Amino acid sequence: MQKKKQTAFAEYLSYLTNEDAQRVSDFFINFKQHMLLPLSEERKMRSDLENALMYYNAVGVSVETALSRLDNQNLGGFYARPPSLYYTLDDAAKIYPLSMKHGFMTVFRLSAILKDEVVPALLQIALTFTIKRFPRFATSLKKGFFWHYLDANKQRYAIEEDDSVPCRPMGVGKTSAKSFRVRYYKTRISVEFFHTLTDGRGGLVFLQTLVATYLRLTGVSISEHPALLNINDAPDLAEDANEFHRSSSTKASGFKEKKALQMSGRVNADRPYQILHFKLDSQKLKTTAKSYDVTVTTYLSTLILLASKFATEATKGDISIQLPVDMRRYYPSETLANFTMYAGIRLPLAEITTPSEIMARVKGQLADKTSYEKMSEMMFSAHKMARDVRGFPLFLKSPIAKIVYGFLGEKLFTTTFSNVGVVSAPPEFSEHVESYDFILGPHAINRATCTLVTYGAWSTLTITKNTKDPSFEEEMLRLLEKDGFTVTIEGSALYESKRRLSTKKLAA
Amino acid sequence: MKVNVVYPQKNLRRDLRRLAIYVAVRLFPLAAIVSLVVNILYGTSWWSAIVIWSLWGLWQLIFSPTLVEHNRTSIAAKTTINITILIVIIYLVYPDWPGIEVAALVVGFGLVTSATLFFSNIARQKQNVFPLIIFSLIAIVFAAVSLIFRKDEPLGWAMIVAISLALAIILSTIIILRINYFKELKKRFIL
Numbered sequence: 001m002q003k004k005k006q007t008a009f010a011e012y013l014s015y016l017t018n019e020d021a022q023r024v025s026d027f028f029i030n031f032k033q034h035m036l037l038p039l040s041e042e043r044k045m046r047s048d049l050e051n052a053l054m055y056y057n058a059v060g061v062s063v064e065t066a067l068s069r070l071d072n073q074n075l076g077g078f079y080a081r082p083p084s085l086y087y088t089l090d091d092a093a094k095i096y097p098l099s100m101k102h103g104f105m106t107v108f109r110l111s112a113i114l115k116d117e118v119v120p121a122l123l124q125i126a127l128t129f130t131i132k133r134f135p136r137f138a139t140s141l142k143k144g145f146f147w148h149y150l151d152a153n154k155q156r157y158a159i160e161e162d163d164s165v166p167c168r169p170m171g172v173g174k175t176s177a178k179s180f181r182v183r184y185y186k187t188r189i190s191v192e193f194f195h196t197l198t199d200g201r202g203g204l205v206f207l208q209t210l211v212a213t214y215l216r217l218t219g220v221s222i223s224e225h226p227a228l229l230n231i232n233d234a235p236d237l238a239e240d241a242n243e244f245h246r247s248s249s250t251k252a253s254g255f256k257e258k259k260a261l262q263m264s265g266r267v268n269a270d271r272p273y274q275i276l277h278f279k280l281d282s283q284k285l286k287t288t289a290k291s292y293d294v295t296v297t298t299y300l301s302t303l304i305l306l307a308s309k310f311a312t313e314a315t316k317g318d319i320s321i322q323l324p325v326d327m328r329r330y331y332p333s334e335t336l337a338n339f340t341m342y343a344g345i346r347l348p349l350a351e352i353t354t355p356s357e358i359m360a361r362v363k364g365q366l367a368d369k370t371s372y373e374k375m376s377e378m379m380f381s382a383h384k385m386a387r388d389v390r391g392f393p394l395f396l397k398s399p400i401a402k403i404v405y406g407f408l409g410e411k412l413f414t415t416t417f418s419n420v421g422v423v424s425a426p427p428e429f430s431e432h433v434e435s436y437d438f439i440l441g442p443h444a445i446n447r448a449t450c451t452l453v454t455y456g457a458w459s460t461l462t463i464t465k466n467t468k469d470p471s472f473e474e475e476m477l478r479l480l481e482k483d484g485f486t487v488t489i490e491g492s493a494l495y496e497s498k499r500r501l502s503t504k505k506l507a508a
Numbered sequence: 509m510k511v512n513v514v515y516p517q518k519n520l521r522r523d524l525r526r527l528a529i530y531v532a533v534r535l536f537p538l539a540a541i542v543s544l545v546v547n548i549l550y551g552t553s554w555w556s557a558i559v560i561w562s563l564w565g566l567w568q569l570i571f572s573p574t575l576v577e578h579n580r581t582s583i584a585a586k587t588t589i590n591i592t593i594l595i596v597i598i599y600l601v602y603p604d605w606p607g608i609e610v611a612a613l614v615v616g617f618g619l620v621t622s623a624t625l626f627f628s629n630i631a632r633q634k635q636n637v638f639p640l641i642i643f644s645l646i647a648i649v650f651a652a653v654s655l656i657f658r659k660d661e662p663l664g665w666a667m668i669v670a671i672s673l674a675l676a677i678i679l680s681t682i683i684i685l686r687i688n689y690f691k692e693l694k695k696r697f698i699l
Contacts, residue, residue, distance in 0.1 A: 038631055086695045100575055103526070140635070143576045144696045151635060151695065163516055173578030175632060185516055269526065275515065390699050474509055492515035 009050045020063040034075040041156045051121040078132030083152035090242035091386040092338040096196040097148040098401035106195040107167040107441035110207045113434045118184040126214035133231045141172045167441030200420045202336035225426040238334040244383040249376035257412040260320035263311040263447035265469030271442030276491040278461040303479045309352045311472035320346040322413040341378045343369035416449045423455040565590040580625045581636040585643035588618025609663035615647045616670040644674040
């Protein structure tokens, strides 16, 4: 295979003029100067560049233009320096490695759906160029005596074809294991993150920067924009900051909740069971929420409460929604580490009646629980908790954290609804990017989780299903249609085992 | 509800590992309880301790390996520690053989194995130096304590060999990694 590739590249070189061949040769000499990776990694990166050059040749891009797009300056000194940095985990991230189990870890996925099919050869180069600007992401999770931490890990970060179930656990335990993956499928570029690395906002900055780099490689001129980072700028220390110590509150609170009801239906062993994207007209969503005199988050949270009630057979108890809150709203920050807390909306089952009746209560709860004071108190709690237990060795913290997370954790909530808001992007994106979506990885006991992301004309409401029972999403659809939405539904087929599929075939 | 499928079709294969865990998670505790009950009812010695520790060791090695830093050095170190504890338990239950000295020899063998795995690909494995250091320190403590209490027994040299090997490994890693050795230690003790 390698020989075949070499032959293809040799053949490509043989068709070049002497001048172009010399340019390519100089380019690879210069590439070598940017490399200090092990030879096997260097060869793979060289092969990536060869593939990109052959792609450019196939689509009629001149050698000179191709080489300028692939300029080795974009590699910077990142691959030419031995790894020496390490990063402590922020206070929110510390729980994720402690609470993960075999087959379960907190993973989320952000995707950009382009208008044209993704070119893998260029996406690989885009990742190679982009990752150097995010040194915090170019790391492996390690175990310290007191806490886990992120250790710099220089390697070729490879893209993967999206041929598996989204948000599957990552093998973060292996030597040089990474805590994120970049995947592609047809027109979609996806990045999956282990939550210990970053939160939705940090993930979005990475995705936006990756997409911008990819588009530049395809020849699109992308202007500078605050939503993305310049890949050739030096990383800023503020991007790695643990911001939890900034809380203005000295009162700890926020984690005291009682158990919530769960939707009915057996949690599937293979999770997620299905991914559903409800594509909604963003303008219509805004006006509908406004007609109820609430925000989009309040409006959809209300519908989620109603759909959750519909999806449970329980007769008493509370339905509770966990809403992640970006703390950058309260404490402006450039950090790419986790800086998210959550607010919980909770209503007794019997009091969840109609949208118009409960909307005001949801609005009131949201306003109260996401107030600056309440969020600051919760932030202080998280910081205090991490500070109080820091002196205990990890082998003591780890089992205790697992037990506490098992007893509390997801059991406090029926579902999660994460709204990352309106994606801000350079104007050139509108011609090349159709929409975005955001998937929360499967939870251990919550039957469904929801997210919302808005870009241009589309708001994508994503439901991650962990059970076969379709009640929740069918009720969501019914409620949305009742409010006049025309919903386009995209998603995955059911992720089922072969055995079940063959049984179905027989039954048919 | 009509769903326009935009993800690749994925028929999940039967997960044999998960099936094995499903069986083991029921079978292992059952086997441990049965052996303990039989031991209490009919036993003359505490042989069930050997069974229970063996089951625990197997569980950790096969069904529930470490999720962070599951590398060849740490696997070798952890396996050696589990086997050593098993030998010590066997010795405590059946004391008529030089169990502690054999345990020290196993520690020595484990140190050689871990060090070989570590040094055979130092460029990649240097990030896994911490499990090797911890294992070497545990080996020194174990062998030193054994030596103090059993210096007059035959095969006492096994403990000296284990201590020497552990010290040699620590020194070698310091010499090879130089300043990075201390940087590595600093990272591992972040509060």
